[in-house]
Amino acid sequence: MSLTLPNAIDASAGARDDNAFFEIVWHDTESDATGYVVIDQLVRGVSSGGLRMRAGCTLDEVRGLARGMTLKEGVHYEPGARYVPLGGAKGGIDFDPYSPEADGVLRRFLQATAPIIDTRWTMGEDFGVQQTTIDRLLPEVGLRSSIQAAERVVGDPEAARGRMATAFNSVVDGVSLDELVGGYGVAKAALAAMARRDMAPADTTAVIQGFGSMGGATARYLAEVGVRVVGIVDVEGVVYNEAGLDVEELLLTRSAKGNVDRTKLRDGDRCLDSSEWLSIDADVLVPAAISYCINDGNQDQIRARLVVEAANMPVTPEAEELLRARGVEVSPDFVANSATNAWWWWVFFGDVDGTPEQSFVKINSRITALSDEMFDIADTEGVSLRAAAFEMASRKLSAISDEFPIY
Template sequence: MSIEQGNLSYLNTPAVGPWGDYLKQIDRVAPYLGSLSRWIETLKRPKRVMMVDVPIKRDDGTITHFEGFSVVHNNSRGPGKGGIRYHPDVSMPEVMALSAWMTIKNAALNLPFGGAKGGIRFNPGEYSTGEVERITRRYTSEVNIVLGEQWIPAPDLGTSAREMAWLMDTFSMNRGHTDYAVVTGKPVSLGGSLGRQEGTGRGVYVVTCEAAAKLGIDVSQAKVAVQGFGNVGGIAAKLLHEHGAKIVAVQDHKATVFNDKGLDIPTLIRYASLNGSVAGFKEASETADRGAFWGVDCDIMIPAALEQQITRENAGSIRAQLVVEGANGPTTPEADDILSDKGVLVVPDVIANAGGVTVSYFEYSQAQQSYWLTDEEIGARLTRSMREAFGGVWAISKEKGISLRTAAFIVGCTRVLEARDMRGLYP
């Protein structure tokens, strides 16, 4: 089933959840857009929304149906770029919001992409490898009409290079030739880029160091709390640990562990990899109260799990001076206001976690040219891009006396709407 633009009247009703948060963010930036504000509805309406049925035959011979989603939010600046999420809580409003944040993020980093996102509502951990492969391939076939020219996917929560390889192969078989550029985050042996898996976490690390320096925080002496311990939170924690920071708290989907003297992050990463969680790590204390994480004594907090984690209920408990959003949409607008009143600096997701899509752009370009960069070249280009983007947003924030989030949205929305204005309307 494809829900085209004319049938999206429900978008005009009061929105809640991640999509509602995004709309509030757009409303906050509108007064700064000048004459471009006449195009503001462009940002509030996805270009194409699809919900697809994904049926597969299970290993036991039974048939199971899954709900799949694909949203191309905007392609004024290029094909939509954004990952595919496998999670039991995936929903259409969530995928819409994630696709819209990708539009802003790609523009804020000045990448030649629009925004898009996809997802399937299921827990991949409850299915065999063969079943996950069949789900991935069937989903790819169902959304085939938007892949490549309108949407270039990548890994996200619950997916990895493995799923991207299956997607590329399915798409290529349907086209009759191998297309390395249809998806990013692939295995290096299949046209993937060095540094892609670490890209988002490394980008979080870079902007954390940049923001900390602005606040006079010595990262090598800082206490850091990290929510989410996968490719984003885990890698950011590892790099900060190597820089001398003390990671005093880590929370994942099962447990929260603390050590005021600093957790041994390399050991914790190995432990979590073997056990599927940080739960039971003997070199730390543990609590069943997930809310206790937000009140931990720290200088820097990195929410790198899911959206809507920092809310009006827990924002007042945060003791950090700096919050760096490794996840997409982890802070609600109401919580943003509370943190601002407390004097907490928030580096927004559309800048902080843009390292992954930046390296995806490098991968996309390499695939088109069949010319591959070294790990050192990727790292240097990523660091430069993240620093330049943060520096530009910081300057606007100081010039106008506004939050970094609003400043980042000014940059992103202006670039998108300038492109929309220059292209005009067809027909």
């Protein structure tokens, strides 16, 4: 089915096969921005996935991210838990998030997609879009919350909002809890992978690409257990120290956009060109910024044994095949970086109370268990970690479909 909707939106919907369940393409009437919403799957009538903004964002990119969200939701299915994974979705806007017009573009996109956010799509921040900006703009377009669609399937919406308030008002060592949970999960995925490959934290080095909420927290919690973070990459380049960077100082002094304050560098810290980030000698590489940054043309620069995907789709399929052929393993995004999304719903549906204590315990146990399950499948069946993760997700999605309506 296809139709034309107001507000310069085109939409299509159809039965699930290898295609998305529902897609819209939005054309801004006041700029050259184009936006997309893809709902890959609905579970109990609701889907989940963030909204990104970047110049060059495409419909195919958003489709891939939406499918990834279906997997990211599905792997966290636990029989008997209050949180039943939602369907996968994603939004994207092809526009420069640093432009002074970005907020206006975002507001008009939210206005055009408000009926979907209200009823079908629970959404939040992603690359180039901050949750604080979304929360500020939503009341202007008649919405109360970016996750109000989920209130249709939660038992007590008022209690859910109370738990969310606890979670989003919590601060841990100078950083808000919601900025830490995703990277904490990535760190736990990295540590689980390291343990399976006999990589002791004290003998392991890491490079983190991106120093926003995901990359910053990953660096914090790897450094906390003794991993030497030798490189951090931001939009200005690379900061590097073979002996290890002072992650905590750099974390607490970074900019709102995740840029390292170069005035806080110590003697021995060096600034390198951004082109050098892949070739730094380190055991673990964590791409935590943008999609498709590791491809078949640059993967040969990587010297790490392990790549842990903190960003969504940072490694292309072609690059991953080449990496595997030379013994580099990739812990896939829909397992490694799934804690942010799962944490939201654990809090919302009541599996945790929103406090840092319960949040970190739950993330640690689930991400470690999922990583171990993935490695068990990979090592037993002789397949890649991604193939193992797909099999794990497929089993869980099948279990969900046995109990709940999926579209």
